[in-house]
Amino acid sequence: MIEWMQILLISFGVFFYLIGTLGILRFPDVFTRLHALTKADNLGLGLVMLGVLPSLPSIPAALKVVLCWLLILASSAVATYLIAKRAAEDQAS
Amino acid sequence: MMLRHVSFTLLLFLGLWWVLTEGRWSSYTVGIPAAVACTWIAMRLGAGLETNKASALQPLQVPLFFFHFVGKSLIAGFDVARRTLQPSMPLQPGFVSYPLQLQSEPAKLFFAAVISLMPGTLCSQRRDDSVILHVLDTRMNLAADLLATERQIARLFGETPPKSAPTLLKGS
Numbered sequence: 001m002i003e004w005m006q007i008l009l010i011s012f013g014v015f016f017y018l019i020g021t022l023g024i025l026r027f028p029d030v031f032t033r034l035h036a037l038t039k040a041d042n043l044g045l046g047l048v049m050l051g052v053l054p055s056l057p058s059i060p061a062a063l064k065v066v067l068c069w070l071l072i073l074a075s076s077a078v079a080t081y082l083i084a085k086r087a088a089e090d091q092a093s
Numbered sequence: 094m095m096l097r098h099v100s101f102t103l104l105l106f107l108g109l110w111w112v113l114t115e116g117r118w119s120s121y122t123v124g125i126p127a128a129v130a131c132t133w134i135a136m137r138l139g140a141g142l143e144t145n146k147a148s149a150l151q152p153l154q155v156p157l158f159f160f161h162f163v164g165k166s167l168i169a170g171f172d173v174a175r176r177t178l179q180p181s182m183p184l185q186p187g188f189v190s191y192p193l194q195l196q197s198e199p200a201k202l203f204f205a206a207v208i209s210l211m212p213g214t215l216c217s218q219r220r221d222d223s224v225i226l227h228v229l230d231t232r233m234n235l236a237a238d239l240l241a242t243e244r245q246i247a248r249l250f251g252e253t254p255p256k257s258a259p260t261l262l263k264g265s
Contacts, residue, residue, distance in 0.1 A: 016170055023177045031227040032186050035215055036173050042210055043170030046163075060115045067112060077206040084209075084217035084227060088188075 002054050009051030016044030030087040038080050042073055099132065106131045154249045161245045162207065165238075169212040176229065187231040190262040191239055192223045194255035195247055204246050211242060236261055 023036020049069045056062045106128035114120040176183055195201050205216045205224050213233050218225040228235060236258040244254035 016174065019170075019174045019177050023173060026177060026182060027184070029186070031215060031217065032184060032229060034209075035213070035227075035229050036177060038209055038215070039166075039169040039173040039212070040177075043166055046166065058115060060112045063112045064115065067109075073210065074206070077209045080209045081205065081216050084215055088217045088225070088227075 006051045006054060009047050013044045013047030013049075013051060016040045016047065020044065031084060034080050034084055038076055042076060045069055045072060099136065102135050103128060103132045106135075149251055151249060151251045154245075154251075158245050158249045161242070162210075165211045165242070169210065172212045172229075183230065185230045185232055187228055187263065188217065189226050189228055189231070189235070190223050191226055192259040193243070194259065195243060195250070196252050197250060200246055200250040200252060203250070204243060207246070208239070208242065212238065214239070231263070 020037050020040035023040060024033050027033045027036050049065055053062050110124040110128055193201055195204055205219050209215050213229045215227040216224050217227045240258040247254040
């Protein structure tokens with residue numbers, strides 16, 4: 001039962017990663033591509049993380065994976081802002 | 094108050110060490126000095142940020158914010174998926190300016206970071222008391238969503254949550 005849930009969660013996660021990549025290819029400019037990348041990949045990573053959690057050997061190991069997710073969220077938010085800011089400045093000048 | 098703050102931070106770092114070493118007790122000969130050193134550095138760095146005493150992180154609000162965040166992330170992911178997969182690709186991107194009602198600098202910074210992970214919005218520039226957002230679809234009713242997030246963040250930082258949504262200004 002739990003294994004099926006894990007398979008489902010990871011599959012959905014992979015699906016959202018795919019969406020993120022498809023978004024980069026299809027969307028017209030830097031900003032819209034950033035939207036696709038941040039939203040879809042973060043959700044994808046969250047789902048893959050949830051799917052992996054039950055297979056981990058201990059609570060601290062599980063928390064470590066959650067910590068990775070949070071750090072990647074933080075770095076993705078900051079990197080997105082920096083890219084968007086630079087692109088907006090380039091556009092203005 | 095100060096002592097409580099220090100011991101809370103120290104506990105946090107000890108917890109972090111526990112997570113990083115996956116609970117190996119023998120590692121604490123390194124771990125305890127490291128946690129103490131990190132606490133000292135955190136206090137040194139934190140002192141500069143604390144311009145407004147009224148705004149401090151409210152630990153009890155963290156789970157509430159987390160649920161809000163996870164819910165919105167789900168919506169954001171599905172929203173992007175829908176737009177990507179539809180052959181017509183319904184996008185109407187544009188810039189809007191959102192005036193912030195949050196008070197403290199950490200809260201504003203946090204809002205600017207979080208909003209990039211929320212449905213249809215992306216922070217592209219920060220002003221003193223507003224953010225310039227890039228939105229995927231200017232037809233979306235974003236003001237209500239943004240206010241809900243701003244209210245959550247206000248509670249998280251112990252500020253009074255703003256009541257009404259400000260008017261969004263189109264264009265940058």
